[in-house]
Amino acid sequence: MGHSEPEDVDVVIVGGGPAGLSAALSLGRARRRVVVVDSGSPRNRFAAHMHGVLGHDGMSPLALLELGRTEASGYGVRFIHGDVERARADDGLIEVDTAAGGIRTRRLLVATGLRDELPAIPGFREQWGRGVVVCPYCDGWEHRHDVIGVVATSPRSVEQAQLLRQWSDRTVYFENVVGAASADDREKLARRGIRVEPGAVDGLRTRVADGEARVTGVEVGGHVIEVGVVFTGPTMRPRDGLLRRLGASTTATELGEWVEVDDDGRTSVAGVWAVGNVVNPRANVSVSLGVGSLVAGALNADLVAADIAALTP
Numbered sequence: 001m002g003h004s005e006p007e008d009v010d011v012v013i014v015g016g017g018p019a020g021l022s023a024a025l026s027l028g029r030a031r032r033r034v035v036v037v038d039s040g041s042p043r044n045r046f047a048a049h050m051h052g053v054l055g056h057d058g059m060s061p062l063a064l065l066e067l068g069r070t071e072a073s074g075y076g077v078r079f080i081h082g083d084v085e086r087a088r089a090d091d092g093l094i095e096v097d098t099a100a101g102g103i104r105t106r107r108l109l110v111a112t113g114l115r116d117e118l119p120a121i122p123g124f125r126e127q128w129g130r131g132v133v134v135c136p137y138c139d140g141w142e143h144r145h146d147v148i149g150v151v152a153t154s155p156r157s158v159e160q161a162q163l164l165r166q167w168s169d170r171t172v173y174f175e176n177v178v179g180a181a182s183a184d185d186r187e188k189l190a191r192r193g194i195r196v197e198p199g200a201v202d203g204l205r206t207r208v209a210d211g212e213a214r215v216t217g218v219e220v221g222g223h224v225i226e227v228g229v230v231f232t233g234p235t236m237r238p239r240d241g242l243l244r245r246l247g248a249s250t251t252a253t254e255l256g257e258w259v260e261v262d263d264d265g266r267t268s269v270a271g272v273w274a275v276g277n278v279v280n281p282r283a284n285v286s287v288s289l290g291v292g293s294l295v296a297g298a299l300n301a302d303l304v305a306a307d308i309a310a311l312t313p
């Protein structure tokens, strides 16, 4: 775009995952001028199938996003590929730097998701989203007949093991570097038949079947415990650099400092909104679709109020 004037729109959405696309669909249908800027790395891109999303159970996560982009495009939503690292307030508007040049927008909606930081155990990265997973509701059913291994990353991993016992009565809790569970936790694990395996986990055993490496065991203390899948708890890091550089205030949570939003998705920065995993670690795909639509409605109402105020003498 060179030195040409920045283009003006109603809403720039940064992030085209389920939350951003759901908002884009509603705002496009509300006849807003909407641009979505997306770098194309949604959190669940490692998984071949998505579960627990009504009407789309078992669908590929990337296919859902493709469908969403097609639907939103039908209402005039424009897409730009790339990262947005910076935006600044400019005379009541927000100027956003994109790969296609500067865009001035009345509102900015940040839906950039989060990054999962995996424990540094050999094989975890390669198996992420297939043989190493996080969410019982997404992958528990598929492994109900397997031995389920839970590799601890924090004292809260005991809860994850107790939860997974609902799916398989052959659940093994690997204490890993977190160390011994408390006597009370051990007693409760034993009561539900959850085996406890002490020692730091050294790696995974896999076997190639149908051209794919499948997890068959967990290596610990020089021996191998057979499992069909590993659940673990990665550290969740919100992709909130853009929001923080804009000065959005944060709040302390049990997962660290997260950007704060009100029930409608407003941040503390005028005109800047946020939705989905970037502000809510508990937002699965269904929740992200829901809150995307909810925030879009609130954002559109906010724009209508501004339109009224602009006409008020």
Ligand SMILES: Cc1cc2nc3c(=O)[nH]c(=O)nc-3n(C[C@H](O)[C@H](O)[C@H](O)COP(=O)(O)OP(=O)(O)OC[C@H]3O[C@@H](n4cnc5c(N)ncnc54)[C@H](O)[C@@H]3O)c2cc1C
Pocket (backbone or CB within 6 Å): 014, 015, 016, 017, 018, 019, 020, 037, 038, 039, 040, 041, 042, 043, 044, 046, 047, 049, 050, 051, 052, 053, 082, 083, 084, 085, 111, 112, 113, 114, 116, 128, 129, 130, 133, 134, 135, 138, 139, 239, 242, 275, 276, 277, 278, 283, 284, 285, 286, 288
């Ligand atoms: C392995 C795995 C499997 C999962 N399986 C399921 C499942 O079966 N069912 C389920 O309900 N949930 C599942 N989830 C959770 C699901 O991934 C999240 O609920 C969902 O992705 C959250 O949507 P979002 O729109 O907030 O973020 P995302 O889907 O992560 O989308 C964010 C988008 O923003 C883009 N972006 C980030 N930063 C920038 C930037 N600076 N500029 C431009 N673009 C940017 C990213 O490239 C990405 O496209 C799974 C998660 C994992 C890790």
